[in-house]
Amino acid sequence: MSVSRPAAYRPAPSLWARKSVQRTVGRLVLYPVLVGGAVILLLPLAWLLSSSLKPLGLIFVVPPQWIPSPIRWQNYVEVWQAIPMALFARNTITITFFAVLGTVASASIVAFGFARLRFRMRDVLFLVLLSTMMIPGQVTLIPQYILFRTLRWLNSFLPLIVPSYFGGGAFNVFLLRQFYMTLPLELDDAARIDGCSTFQIYRRIILPQSKPALGVVAIFGFMGHWNEFFAPLIYLNSTEKYTLALGLNFFRSVEYSAWHLLMAASLMTALPCIVVYFLAQRYFIQGIVFTGIKG
Amino acid sequence: MQVAAWQPRVRGMSSSARREELEGYLCISPWLLGLLIFTIGPILASLYLSFTEYEVVKPPVFTGLANYVMLARDDLFWQSLKVTSIYTFVSVPLRITLSFAIALLMNQQVKFLGLFRTAYYMPNLVPAVASAILWVWIFQPQFGLLNGFLRGMGIENPPPWLGSTKWALPSLILMSLWGVGGPMLIYLAGLQGIPTEMYEAAEIDGAGRVSRFRHVTLPQMSPVVFFNLIMSIIGSFQVFAAGYIMTGGGPRYATYFYVLYLYNNAFSFFRMGYASALAWILAIIILFFTVLVFRSSAAWVYYSGELKGRA
Numbered sequence: 001m002s003v004s005r006p007a008a009y010r011p012a013p014s015l016w017a018r019k020s021v022q023r024t025v026g027r028l029v030l031y032p033v034l035v036g037g038a039v040i041l042l043l044p045l046a047w048l049l050s051s052s053l054k055p056l057g058l059i060f061v062v063p064p065q066w067i068p069s070p071i072r073w074q075n076y077v078e079v080w081q082a083i084p085m086a087l088f089a090r091n092t093i094t095i096t097f098f099a100v101l102g103t104v105a106s107a108s109i110v111a112f113g114f115a116r117l118r119f120r121m122r123d124v125l126f127l128v129l130l131s132t133m134m135i136p137g138q139v140t141l142i143p144q145y146i147l148f149r150t151l152r153w154l155n156s157f158l159p160l161i162v163p164s165y166f167g168g169g170a171f172n173v174f175l176l177r178q179f180y181m182t183l184p185l186e187l188d189d190a191a192r193i194d195g196c197s198t199f200q201i202y203r204r205i206i207l208p209q210s211k212p213a214l215g216v217v218a219i220f221g222f223m224g225h226w227n228e229f230f231a232p233l234i235y236l237n238s239t240e241k242y243t244l245a246l247g248l249n250f251f252r253s254v255e256y257s258a259w260h261l262l263m264a265a266s267l268m269t270a271l272p273c274i275v276v277y278f279l280a281q282r283y284f285i286q287g288i289v290f291t292g293i294k295g
Numbered sequence: 296m297q298v299a300a301w302q303p304r305v306r307g308m309s310s311s312a313r314r315e316e317l318e319g320y321l322c323i324s325p326w327l328l329g330l331l332i333f334t335i336g337p338i339l340a341s342l343y344l345s346f347t348e349y350e351v352v353k354p355p356v357f358t359g360l361a362n363y364v365m366l367a368r369d370d371l372f373w374q375s376l377k378v379t380s381i382y383t384f385v386s387v388p389l390r391i392t393l394s395f396a397i398a399l400l401m402n403q404q405v406k407f408l409g410l411f412r413t414a415y416y417m418p419n420l421v422p423a424v425a426s427a428i429l430w431v432w433i434f435q436p437q438f439g440l441l442n443g444f445l446r447g448m449g450i451e452n453p454p455p456w457l458g459s460t461k462w463a464l465p466s467l468i469l470m471s472l473w474g475v476g477g478p479m480l481i482y483l484a485g486l487q488g489i490p491t492e493m494y495e496a497a498e499i500d501g502a503g504r505v506s507r508f509r510h511v512t513l514p515q516m517s518p519v520v521f522f523n524l525i526m527s528i529i530g531s532f533q534v535f536a537a538g539y540i541m542t543g544g545g546p547r548y549a550t551y552f553y554v555l556y557l558y559n560n561a562f563s564f565f566r567m568g569y570a571s572a573l574a575w576i577l578a579i580i581i582l583f584f585t586v587l588v589f590r591s592s593a594a595w596v597y598y599s600g601e602l603k604g605r606a
Binding site for chain 2: 026030031033034037038041042043044045047048051059060061062063064106109110112113114117118119120122125128129132134135136137138139140141142143144145146147149163165166167168173198202223226227229230233234244245246248249252259262263266267269270273274277278281285288
């Protein structure tokens, strides 16, 4: 930067005033702090893994052993026998799959309407959509429960799936609409001149270009439904309908001292989300960037 | 024609505009239906139910303000409100500042940024039930990780955490800090969105580190802080799983969160009318804080044209 300047006129800076020195010292503090924080946050997960591989006797050893010997992989087999994990997993997969499908399908078509078509009251309705995001779920909870009870949908997956098909959540519509707005309108006009119908514009022009945004919606939807606890707790009441989250809670209430198995079951429940995060990290971060910056 | 009057862009035929209008409504119809069935209808119904006595098996009986009067005298209502407020006003500021500090550190052109980011975010990937069970085990007084660590440090009588009225709520606040990676990720994204030219310009003007932070980073980040603050407050008032799974609200109602009390009223005691009144009070509290944060934001949130432009 200062190569062209005559160096001789400047007094030699003291060691501390030198940028590079400040930087190096800064780094020497920065990395230990960051690593320390990461270790503290990851310690509970390491504890989860460690406990899940212990025989029951080793669980109650003081001081705690970090690396169990012997390592008991058997825990991961026994959990499937101790509780109907396979059934819970199947239920969770079914609910998550159909709910995410509904979310992506309906949010993307609704967002298309708001982003690309003109109709009366559009902007007012969009404001209404945004304001529904502020309504706490508890306010609508009881009438919704009564509605599903009247429909005789209690203890079925329907209350957990069907609402996703009605708009797919205000936030998702908002997210997709913002994304669609970034695609040039000329695309639509050109397609119309070529004789495309509105639906064809959606199918052939908007959807193929929106894969990243749809991916974000699908990933957040997956995480949300996979981890959901409150709604299944209210709507599902027989064990054979339980999701993994409910099954885990049920397992805890009956086998409260089998910590090694509980930890194994917890880890297995968490695993799909962790895997999805690693597979789709880029989309995931993009989605968060989007939510954060938008405010 | 009326149709032509509102239409901003001139198209050949008004019939195509009418078609577009119809198609527009068709596209948003799933949401419109959902709005009526799952939002507006239930809001009106729950408002009505909050003025009734309703035990599901019999039709609701209108009782006027009786539920709200009862609430004012209900010790458990006040207890749950107190617990939830303490939880919110201790954990939210802690989480907001801590996550901001971590994001600032991570924004220093750190090597292995992806790795750090993942490590800090990881706890957020664990389902609420799984993390609740894990933390019960960590807080376990005799064999848990936390007390094992404290004993190792030479503390002979570490607290019984979830088992004591004094420590149960602080335990859950401590646990909530485990999720610090969530807001951190949003902050980090915001920090990375600040144009480097702004820092360069400030540097040319002779601004030092502190002054660059005060005059560039803080104003640029204030909308993001604002967003995280609202979201955290709203989320915190609705906390449920931790209390339900880990403590059941105990010991002696020390962790009896508001939504847990609401849930018990609705689905354990089947006092749906009373629970609806509880829901409305909660909605008003959340609305109050949202408006408060929005109002105060005029003083401290700085929206530059660029940030808005990206919206």
